[in-house]
Amino acid sequence: MVLLLFVDLDPALAALRPLGAFFALRTTGAPDPAPPTLARTYENQASDVYGHSITFRIRKVGEALHAPEPRIAASIAHQALAARLWSVALGCAVHYGRIPDLDPRLLDWDPDGSAPDDLWLSAVRPLPGDAATIAAVVLQGHLEPLAALLHDHHRVATGLLWGNAASALTGAVRQLGGDRARALGAELLAHPLLAGALDPVTLRRRSCCLYYRLPGSGVCGDCCFTRAPRSSAHGASG
Known part of the structure:
Protein backbone atom coordinates (compact mmCIF):
# COMPACT_ATOMS: atom_id res chain seq x y z
CA MET A 1 0.00 0.00 0.00
CA VAL A 2 1.37 3.41 -1.02
CA LEU A 3 0.83 6.26 1.43
CA LEU A 4 0.14 9.51 -0.37
CA LEU A 5 0.95 12.71 1.51
CA PHE A 6 -0.74 15.85 0.26
CA VAL A 7 -0.75 19.50 1.26
CA ASP A 8 -3.46 22.10 1.13
CA LEU A 9 -3.84 24.23 -1.97
CA ASP A 10 -1.88 27.43 -1.51
CA PRO A 11 -3.41 30.72 -2.74
CA ALA A 12 -0.82 31.05 -5.53
CA LEU A 13 -0.83 27.36 -6.60
CA ALA A 14 2.95 27.61 -6.45
CA ALA A 15 3.55 23.87 -6.90
CA LEU A 16 2.40 24.20 -10.51
CA ARG A 17 5.07 26.68 -11.58
CA PRO A 18 8.04 24.28 -11.82
CA LEU A 19 5.95 21.96 -14.01
CA GLY A 20 6.00 24.29 -17.00
CA ALA A 21 3.92 26.90 -18.78
CA PHE A 22 0.86 24.80 -19.49
CA PHE A 23 0.53 23.82 -15.82
CA ALA A 24 0.95 27.27 -14.27
CA LEU A 25 -2.20 29.17 -13.34
CA ARG A 26 -2.29 32.78 -12.23
CA THR A 27 -4.47 33.59 -9.23
CA THR A 28 -3.57 37.29 -9.01
CA GLY A 29 -2.71 40.11 -11.36
CA ALA A 30 -5.50 39.84 -13.92
CA PRO A 31 -5.58 42.76 -16.38
CA ASP A 32 -7.84 45.72 -15.72
CA PRO A 33 -10.40 45.56 -17.16
CA ALA A 34 -10.52 41.81 -16.64
CA PRO A 35 -10.87 39.67 -19.77
CA PRO A 36 -14.10 37.72 -20.23
CA THR A 37 -14.69 34.59 -18.21
CA LEU A 38 -14.74 31.22 -19.90
CA ALA A 39 -18.42 31.01 -18.95
CA ARG A 40 -19.11 34.01 -21.21
CA THR A 41 -16.98 32.44 -23.92
CA TYR A 42 -18.93 29.16 -23.87
CA GLU A 43 -22.19 31.10 -23.96
CA ASN A 44 -20.81 32.95 -27.02
CA GLN A 45 -21.46 36.32 -25.42
CA ALA A 46 -19.73 39.27 -27.06
CA SER A 47 -17.38 41.53 -25.10
CA ASP A 48 -16.49 45.16 -25.75
CA VAL A 49 -12.81 44.34 -26.30
CA TYR A 50 -12.78 41.07 -28.26
CA GLY A 51 -16.26 40.59 -29.60
CA HIS A 52 -16.88 36.84 -29.50
CA SER A 53 -13.81 35.54 -27.65
CA ILE A 54 -13.54 32.16 -29.35
CA THR A 55 -13.83 33.72 -32.80
CA PHE A 56 -11.12 36.23 -31.87
CA ARG A 57 -8.86 33.40 -30.67
CA ILE A 58 -9.41 31.32 -33.79
CA ARG A 59 -8.57 34.29 -35.99
CA LYS A 60 -5.43 35.01 -33.94
CA VAL A 61 -4.23 31.39 -34.13
CA GLY A 62 -5.06 31.17 -37.82
CA PRO A 68 -5.56 27.77 -44.84
CA GLU A 69 -9.03 27.61 -43.24
CA PRO A 70 -10.53 28.65 -39.89
CA ARG A 71 -11.52 25.09 -38.96
CA ILE A 72 -7.84 24.11 -38.62
CA ALA A 73 -7.15 27.08 -36.35
CA ALA A 74 -10.25 26.23 -34.32
CA CYS A 92 -2.88 19.95 -8.66
CA ALA A 93 -4.32 16.45 -8.16
CA VAL A 94 -0.85 14.93 -8.24
CA HIS A 95 1.01 17.54 -6.19
CA TYR A 96 -1.70 18.67 -3.77
CA GLY A 97 -4.15 15.76 -3.75
CA ARG A 98 -6.88 18.32 -4.44
CA ILE A 99 -7.83 20.54 -7.33
CA PRO A 100 -9.07 24.12 -7.39
CA ASP A 101 -12.63 24.71 -8.45
CA LEU A 102 -12.19 25.62 -12.12
CA ASP A 103 -15.77 26.73 -12.61
CA PRO A 104 -15.89 28.68 -15.92
CA ARG A 105 -17.32 31.65 -14.01
CA LEU A 106 -14.11 31.80 -11.93
CA LEU A 107 -11.66 31.63 -14.84
CA ASP A 108 -10.85 34.78 -16.79
CA TRP A 109 -9.50 33.97 -20.24
CA ASP A 110 -7.59 36.39 -22.44
CA PRO A 111 -8.08 35.22 -26.04
CA ASP A 112 -5.27 37.55 -27.08
CA GLY A 113 -2.82 36.01 -24.60
CA SER A 114 -0.58 32.97 -24.73
CA ALA A 115 0.04 30.28 -22.11
CA PRO A 116 0.73 30.72 -19.24
CA ASP A 117 -0.57 34.28 -19.41
CA ASP A 118 -4.02 33.47 -20.76
CA LEU A 119 -5.87 32.23 -17.63
CA TRP A 120 -6.54 33.75 -14.21
CA LEU A 121 -8.46 32.05 -11.40
CA SER A 122 -10.38 34.57 -9.31
CA ALA A 123 -10.74 32.35 -6.21
CA VAL A 124 -8.95 29.19 -5.04
CA ARG A 125 -11.62 26.84 -3.71
CA PRO A 145 -19.76 23.30 -23.71
CA LEU A 146 -16.64 24.28 -25.67
CA ALA A 147 -17.13 21.36 -28.06
CA ALA A 148 -20.77 22.31 -28.57
CA LEU A 149 -19.77 25.91 -29.36
CA LEU A 150 -17.07 24.92 -31.86
CA HIS A 151 -19.26 22.33 -33.53
CA ASP A 152 -22.30 24.59 -33.84
CA HIS A 153 -20.57 27.84 -34.83
CA HIS A 154 -17.29 26.77 -36.45
CA ARG A 155 -18.12 23.44 -38.20
CA VAL A 156 -15.60 21.37 -36.23
CA ALA A 157 -16.49 17.66 -35.99
CA THR A 158 -17.26 16.44 -32.48
CA GLY A 159 -15.14 13.31 -32.98
CA LEU A 160 -12.14 15.51 -33.78
CA LEU A 161 -12.76 17.61 -30.66
CA TRP A 162 -12.97 14.62 -28.31
CA GLY A 163 -9.84 13.27 -29.96
CA ASN A 164 -8.17 16.60 -29.15
CA ALA A 165 -9.36 16.35 -25.55
CA ALA A 166 -8.06 12.80 -25.14
CA SER A 167 -4.74 13.65 -26.80
CA ALA A 168 -4.29 16.70 -24.56
CA LEU A 169 -5.03 14.56 -21.51
CA THR A 170 -2.40 11.96 -22.38
CA GLY A 171 0.10 14.73 -23.06
CA ALA A 172 -0.43 16.16 -19.58
CA VAL A 173 -0.10 12.69 -18.04
CA ARG A 174 3.19 12.10 -19.87
CA GLN A 175 4.54 15.45 -18.71
CA LEU A 176 3.69 14.69 -15.09
CA GLY A 177 4.75 11.04 -15.09
CA GLY A 178 4.30 8.81 -12.06
CA ASP A 179 1.75 6.23 -11.02
CA ARG A 180 -0.86 8.67 -9.74
CA ALA A 181 -0.93 10.70 -12.95
CA ARG A 182 -1.18 7.53 -15.04
CA ALA A 183 -3.97 6.11 -12.87
CA LEU A 184 -5.98 9.33 -13.12
CA GLY A 185 -5.40 9.46 -16.87
CA ALA A 186 -6.62 5.88 -17.34
CA GLU A 187 -9.79 6.57 -15.35
CA LEU A 188 -10.49 9.74 -17.30
CA LEU A 189 -9.94 8.07 -20.69
CA ALA A 190 -12.64 5.57 -19.71
CA HIS A 191 -15.20 8.38 -19.32
CA PRO A 192 -18.04 8.06 -21.87
CA LEU A 193 -17.07 11.35 -23.54
CA LEU A 194 -13.50 10.12 -24.20
CA ALA A 195 -13.89 6.34 -24.46
CA GLY A 196 -12.96 5.26 -27.98
CA ALA A 197 -11.17 8.49 -28.86
CA LEU A 198 -7.79 6.74 -28.66
CA ASP A 199 -6.58 3.25 -29.48
CA PRO A 200 -6.45 1.57 -26.05
CA VAL A 201 -3.08 -0.10 -26.73
CA THR A 202 -1.10 2.49 -28.67
CA LEU A 203 -3.00 5.61 -27.48
CA ARG A 204 -3.00 6.83 -31.06
CA ARG A 205 -5.95 8.96 -32.01
CA ARG A 206 -8.85 7.71 -34.06
CA SER A 207 -9.33 11.20 -35.50
CA ALA A 228 0.17 13.26 -44.15
CA PRO A 229 -2.65 12.39 -46.58
CA ARG A 230 -2.14 13.67 -50.10
CA SER A 231 -5.75 14.75 -50.53
CA SER A 232 -7.16 17.60 -48.47
CA ALA A 233 -10.42 15.63 -48.35
CA HIS A 234 -8.91 13.75 -45.41
CA GLY A 235 -8.90 16.98 -43.43
CA ALA A 236 -12.49 16.34 -42.38
CA SER A 237 -11.46 13.28 -40.35
CA GLY A 238 -12.99 13.31 -36.90
Missing part, protein backbone atom coordinates in the same frame (compact mmCIF):
# COMPACT_ATOMS: atom_id res chain seq x y z
CA GLU A 63 -3.06 34.30 -38.65
CA ALA A 64 -0.08 33.20 -36.55
CA LEU A 65 0.06 29.74 -38.18
CA HIS A 66 -1.07 30.78 -41.68
CA ALA A 67 -3.89 28.25 -41.46
CA SER A 75 -8.99 22.70 -33.73
CA ILE A 76 -5.52 23.86 -32.66
CA ALA A 77 -6.93 26.58 -30.38
CA HIS A 78 -9.25 24.00 -28.83
CA GLN A 79 -6.47 21.52 -28.15
CA ALA A 80 -4.32 24.19 -26.54
CA LEU A 81 -7.08 25.26 -24.15
CA ALA A 82 -7.90 21.62 -23.36
CA ALA A 83 -4.23 21.02 -22.55
CA ARG A 84 -4.18 24.03 -20.20
CA LEU A 85 -7.24 22.82 -18.29
CA TRP A 86 -6.07 19.20 -18.02
CA SER A 87 -2.60 20.29 -16.96
CA VAL A 88 -3.84 22.53 -14.16
CA ALA A 89 -6.28 19.94 -12.82
CA LEU A 90 -3.92 16.96 -13.03
CA GLY A 91 -0.94 18.92 -11.76
CA PRO A 126 -10.43 23.27 -3.05
CA LEU A 127 -12.21 20.23 -4.43
CA PRO A 128 -11.30 16.52 -4.20
CA GLY A 129 -8.51 15.42 -6.53
CA ASP A 130 -10.13 12.20 -7.76
CA ALA A 131 -10.90 11.32 -11.36
CA ALA A 132 -14.66 11.76 -10.97
CA THR A 133 -14.23 15.33 -9.75
CA ILE A 134 -11.71 16.15 -12.47
CA ALA A 135 -14.10 14.78 -15.08
CA ALA A 136 -16.94 16.88 -13.72
CA VAL A 137 -14.79 20.03 -13.59
CA VAL A 138 -12.84 19.73 -16.86
CA LEU A 139 -14.84 17.49 -19.16
CA GLN A 140 -18.36 18.48 -18.24
CA GLY A 141 -17.67 21.99 -16.96
CA HIS A 142 -15.43 23.10 -19.84
CA LEU A 143 -14.81 20.75 -22.73
CA GLU A 144 -18.42 19.73 -23.29
CA CYS A 208 -7.06 13.90 -36.87
CA CYS A 209 -6.60 17.39 -35.41
CA LEU A 210 -5.86 18.78 -38.92
CA TYR A 211 -2.42 20.05 -37.89
CA TYR A 212 -0.84 18.40 -40.93
CA ARG A 213 -2.69 20.84 -43.16
CA LEU A 214 -0.64 23.79 -41.92
CA PRO A 215 2.11 24.96 -44.30
CA GLY A 216 5.32 22.99 -43.76
CA SER A 217 3.91 20.72 -41.05
CA GLY A 218 3.63 16.94 -40.74
CA VAL A 219 1.49 14.59 -38.67
CA CYS A 220 1.45 14.58 -34.87
CA GLY A 221 3.02 11.73 -32.94
CA ASP A 222 -0.34 10.24 -31.97
CA CYS A 223 -2.16 10.96 -35.25
CA CYS A 224 -4.44 8.38 -36.83
CA PHE A 225 -2.38 8.91 -39.99
CA THR A 226 1.18 7.63 -40.20
CA ARG A 227 1.93 10.16 -42.93
Whole structure:
Protein backbone atom coordinates (compact mmCIF):
# COMPACT_ATOMS: atom_id res chain seq x y z
CA MET A 1 0.00 0.00 0.00
CA VAL A 2 1.37 3.41 -1.02
CA LEU A 3 0.83 6.26 1.43
CA LEU A 4 0.14 9.51 -0.37
CA LEU A 5 0.95 12.71 1.51
CA PHE A 6 -0.74 15.85 0.26
CA VAL A 7 -0.75 19.50 1.26
CA ASP A 8 -3.46 22.10 1.13
CA LEU A 9 -3.84 24.23 -1.97
CA ASP A 10 -1.88 27.43 -1.51
CA PRO A 11 -3.41 30.72 -2.74
CA ALA A 12 -0.82 31.05 -5.53
CA LEU A 13 -0.83 27.36 -6.60
CA ALA A 14 2.95 27.61 -6.45
CA ALA A 15 3.55 23.87 -6.90
CA LEU A 16 2.40 24.20 -10.51
CA ARG A 17 5.07 26.68 -11.58
CA PRO A 18 8.04 24.28 -11.82
CA LEU A 19 5.95 21.96 -14.01
CA GLY A 20 6.00 24.29 -17.00
CA ALA A 21 3.92 26.90 -18.78
CA PHE A 22 0.86 24.80 -19.49
CA PHE A 23 0.53 23.82 -15.82
CA ALA A 24 0.95 27.27 -14.27
CA LEU A 25 -2.20 29.17 -13.34
CA ARG A 26 -2.29 32.78 -12.23
CA THR A 27 -4.47 33.59 -9.23
CA THR A 28 -3.57 37.29 -9.01
CA GLY A 29 -2.71 40.11 -11.36
CA ALA A 30 -5.50 39.84 -13.92
CA PRO A 31 -5.58 42.76 -16.38
CA ASP A 32 -7.84 45.72 -15.72
CA PRO A 33 -10.40 45.56 -17.16
CA ALA A 34 -10.52 41.81 -16.64
CA PRO A 35 -10.87 39.67 -19.77
CA PRO A 36 -14.10 37.72 -20.23
CA THR A 37 -14.69 34.59 -18.21
CA LEU A 38 -14.74 31.22 -19.90
CA ALA A 39 -18.42 31.01 -18.95
CA ARG A 40 -19.11 34.01 -21.21
CA THR A 41 -16.98 32.44 -23.92
CA TYR A 42 -18.93 29.16 -23.87
CA GLU A 43 -22.19 31.10 -23.96
CA ASN A 44 -20.81 32.95 -27.02
CA GLN A 45 -21.46 36.32 -25.42
CA ALA A 46 -19.73 39.27 -27.06
CA SER A 47 -17.38 41.53 -25.10
CA ASP A 48 -16.49 45.16 -25.75
CA VAL A 49 -12.81 44.34 -26.30
CA TYR A 50 -12.78 41.07 -28.26
CA GLY A 51 -16.26 40.59 -29.60
CA HIS A 52 -16.88 36.84 -29.50
CA SER A 53 -13.81 35.54 -27.65
CA ILE A 54 -13.54 32.16 -29.35
CA THR A 55 -13.83 33.72 -32.80
CA PHE A 56 -11.12 36.23 -31.87
CA ARG A 57 -8.86 33.40 -30.67
CA ILE A 58 -9.41 31.32 -33.79
CA ARG A 59 -8.57 34.29 -35.99
CA LYS A 60 -5.43 35.01 -33.94
CA VAL A 61 -4.23 31.39 -34.13
CA GLY A 62 -5.06 31.17 -37.82
CA GLU A 63 -3.06 34.30 -38.65
CA ALA A 64 -0.08 33.20 -36.55
CA LEU A 65 0.06 29.74 -38.18
CA HIS A 66 -1.07 30.78 -41.68
CA ALA A 67 -3.89 28.25 -41.46
CA PRO A 68 -5.56 27.77 -44.84
CA GLU A 69 -9.03 27.61 -43.24
CA PRO A 70 -10.53 28.65 -39.89
CA ARG A 71 -11.52 25.09 -38.96
CA ILE A 72 -7.84 24.11 -38.62
CA ALA A 73 -7.15 27.08 -36.35
CA ALA A 74 -10.25 26.23 -34.32
CA SER A 75 -8.99 22.70 -33.73
CA ILE A 76 -5.52 23.86 -32.66
CA ALA A 77 -6.93 26.58 -30.38
CA HIS A 78 -9.25 24.00 -28.83
CA GLN A 79 -6.47 21.52 -28.15
CA ALA A 80 -4.32 24.19 -26.54
CA LEU A 81 -7.08 25.26 -24.15
CA ALA A 82 -7.90 21.62 -23.36
CA ALA A 83 -4.23 21.02 -22.55
CA ARG A 84 -4.18 24.03 -20.20
CA LEU A 85 -7.24 22.82 -18.29
CA TRP A 86 -6.07 19.20 -18.02
CA SER A 87 -2.60 20.29 -16.96
CA VAL A 88 -3.84 22.53 -14.16
CA ALA A 89 -6.28 19.94 -12.82
CA LEU A 90 -3.92 16.96 -13.03
CA GLY A 91 -0.94 18.92 -11.76
CA CYS A 92 -2.88 19.95 -8.66
CA ALA A 93 -4.32 16.45 -8.16
CA VAL A 94 -0.85 14.93 -8.24
CA HIS A 95 1.01 17.54 -6.19
CA TYR A 96 -1.70 18.67 -3.77
CA GLY A 97 -4.15 15.76 -3.75
CA ARG A 98 -6.88 18.32 -4.44
CA ILE A 99 -7.83 20.54 -7.33
CA PRO A 100 -9.07 24.12 -7.39
CA ASP A 101 -12.63 24.71 -8.45
CA LEU A 102 -12.19 25.62 -12.12
CA ASP A 103 -15.77 26.73 -12.61
CA PRO A 104 -15.89 28.68 -15.92
CA ARG A 105 -17.32 31.65 -14.01
CA LEU A 106 -14.11 31.80 -11.93
CA LEU A 107 -11.66 31.63 -14.84
CA ASP A 108 -10.85 34.78 -16.79
CA TRP A 109 -9.50 33.97 -20.24
CA ASP A 110 -7.59 36.39 -22.44
CA PRO A 111 -8.08 35.22 -26.04
CA ASP A 112 -5.27 37.55 -27.08
CA GLY A 113 -2.82 36.01 -24.60
CA SER A 114 -0.58 32.97 -24.73
CA ALA A 115 0.04 30.28 -22.11
CA PRO A 116 0.73 30.72 -19.24
CA ASP A 117 -0.57 34.28 -19.41
CA ASP A 118 -4.02 33.47 -20.76
CA LEU A 119 -5.87 32.23 -17.63
CA TRP A 120 -6.54 33.75 -14.21
CA LEU A 121 -8.46 32.05 -11.40
CA SER A 122 -10.38 34.57 -9.31
CA ALA A 123 -10.74 32.35 -6.21
CA VAL A 124 -8.95 29.19 -5.04
CA ARG A 125 -11.62 26.84 -3.71
CA PRO A 126 -10.43 23.27 -3.05
CA LEU A 127 -12.21 20.23 -4.43
CA PRO A 128 -11.30 16.52 -4.20
CA GLY A 129 -8.51 15.42 -6.53
CA ASP A 130 -10.13 12.20 -7.76
CA ALA A 131 -10.90 11.32 -11.36
CA ALA A 132 -14.66 11.76 -10.97
CA THR A 133 -14.23 15.33 -9.75
CA ILE A 134 -11.71 16.15 -12.47
CA ALA A 135 -14.10 14.78 -15.08
CA ALA A 136 -16.94 16.88 -13.72
CA VAL A 137 -14.79 20.03 -13.59
CA VAL A 138 -12.84 19.73 -16.86
CA LEU A 139 -14.84 17.49 -19.16
CA GLN A 140 -18.36 18.48 -18.24
CA GLY A 141 -17.67 21.99 -16.96
CA HIS A 142 -15.43 23.10 -19.84
CA LEU A 143 -14.81 20.75 -22.73
CA GLU A 144 -18.42 19.73 -23.29
CA PRO A 145 -19.76 23.30 -23.71
CA LEU A 146 -16.64 24.28 -25.67
CA ALA A 147 -17.13 21.36 -28.06
CA ALA A 148 -20.77 22.31 -28.57
CA LEU A 149 -19.77 25.91 -29.36
CA LEU A 150 -17.07 24.92 -31.86
CA HIS A 151 -19.26 22.33 -33.53
CA ASP A 152 -22.30 24.59 -33.84
CA HIS A 153 -20.57 27.84 -34.83
CA HIS A 154 -17.29 26.77 -36.45
CA ARG A 155 -18.12 23.44 -38.20
CA VAL A 156 -15.60 21.37 -36.23
CA ALA A 157 -16.49 17.66 -35.99
CA THR A 158 -17.26 16.44 -32.48
CA GLY A 159 -15.14 13.31 -32.98
CA LEU A 160 -12.14 15.51 -33.78
CA LEU A 161 -12.76 17.61 -30.66
CA TRP A 162 -12.97 14.62 -28.31
CA GLY A 163 -9.84 13.27 -29.96
CA ASN A 164 -8.17 16.60 -29.15
CA ALA A 165 -9.36 16.35 -25.55
CA ALA A 166 -8.06 12.80 -25.14
CA SER A 167 -4.74 13.65 -26.80
CA ALA A 168 -4.29 16.70 -24.56
CA LEU A 169 -5.03 14.56 -21.51
CA THR A 170 -2.40 11.96 -22.38
CA GLY A 171 0.10 14.73 -23.06
CA ALA A 172 -0.43 16.16 -19.58
CA VAL A 173 -0.10 12.69 -18.04
CA ARG A 174 3.19 12.10 -19.87
CA GLN A 175 4.54 15.45 -18.71
CA LEU A 176 3.69 14.69 -15.09
CA GLY A 177 4.75 11.04 -15.09
CA GLY A 178 4.30 8.81 -12.06
CA ASP A 179 1.75 6.23 -11.02
CA ARG A 180 -0.86 8.67 -9.74
CA ALA A 181 -0.93 10.70 -12.95
CA ARG A 182 -1.18 7.53 -15.04
CA ALA A 183 -3.97 6.11 -12.87
CA LEU A 184 -5.98 9.33 -13.12
CA GLY A 185 -5.40 9.46 -16.87
CA ALA A 186 -6.62 5.88 -17.34
CA GLU A 187 -9.79 6.57 -15.35
CA LEU A 188 -10.49 9.74 -17.30
CA LEU A 189 -9.94 8.07 -20.69
CA ALA A 190 -12.64 5.57 -19.71
CA HIS A 191 -15.20 8.38 -19.32
CA PRO A 192 -18.04 8.06 -21.87
CA LEU A 193 -17.07 11.35 -23.54
CA LEU A 194 -13.50 10.12 -24.20
CA ALA A 195 -13.89 6.34 -24.46
CA GLY A 196 -12.96 5.26 -27.98
CA ALA A 197 -11.17 8.49 -28.86
CA LEU A 198 -7.79 6.74 -28.66
CA ASP A 199 -6.58 3.25 -29.48
CA PRO A 200 -6.45 1.57 -26.05
CA VAL A 201 -3.08 -0.10 -26.73
CA THR A 202 -1.10 2.49 -28.67
CA LEU A 203 -3.00 5.61 -27.48
CA ARG A 204 -3.00 6.83 -31.06
CA ARG A 205 -5.95 8.96 -32.01
CA ARG A 206 -8.85 7.71 -34.06
CA SER A 207 -9.33 11.20 -35.50
CA CYS A 208 -7.06 13.90 -36.87
CA CYS A 209 -6.60 17.39 -35.41
CA LEU A 210 -5.86 18.78 -38.92
CA TYR A 211 -2.42 20.05 -37.89
CA TYR A 212 -0.84 18.40 -40.93
CA ARG A 213 -2.69 20.84 -43.16
CA LEU A 214 -0.64 23.79 -41.92
CA PRO A 215 2.11 24.96 -44.30
CA GLY A 216 5.32 22.99 -43.76
CA SER A 217 3.91 20.72 -41.05
CA GLY A 218 3.63 16.94 -40.74
CA VAL A 219 1.49 14.59 -38.67
CA CYS A 220 1.45 14.58 -34.87
CA GLY A 221 3.02 11.73 -32.94
CA ASP A 222 -0.34 10.24 -31.97
CA CYS A 223 -2.16 10.96 -35.25
CA CYS A 224 -4.44 8.38 -36.83
CA PHE A 225 -2.38 8.91 -39.99
CA THR A 226 1.18 7.63 -40.20
CA ARG A 227 1.93 10.16 -42.93
CA ALA A 228 0.17 13.26 -44.15
CA PRO A 229 -2.65 12.39 -46.58
CA ARG A 230 -2.14 13.67 -50.10
CA SER A 231 -5.75 14.75 -50.53
CA SER A 232 -7.16 17.60 -48.47
CA ALA A 233 -10.42 15.63 -48.35
CA HIS A 234 -8.91 13.75 -45.41
CA GLY A 235 -8.90 16.98 -43.43
CA ALA A 236 -12.49 16.34 -42.38
CA SER A 237 -11.46 13.28 -40.35
CA GLY A 238 -12.99 13.31 -36.90
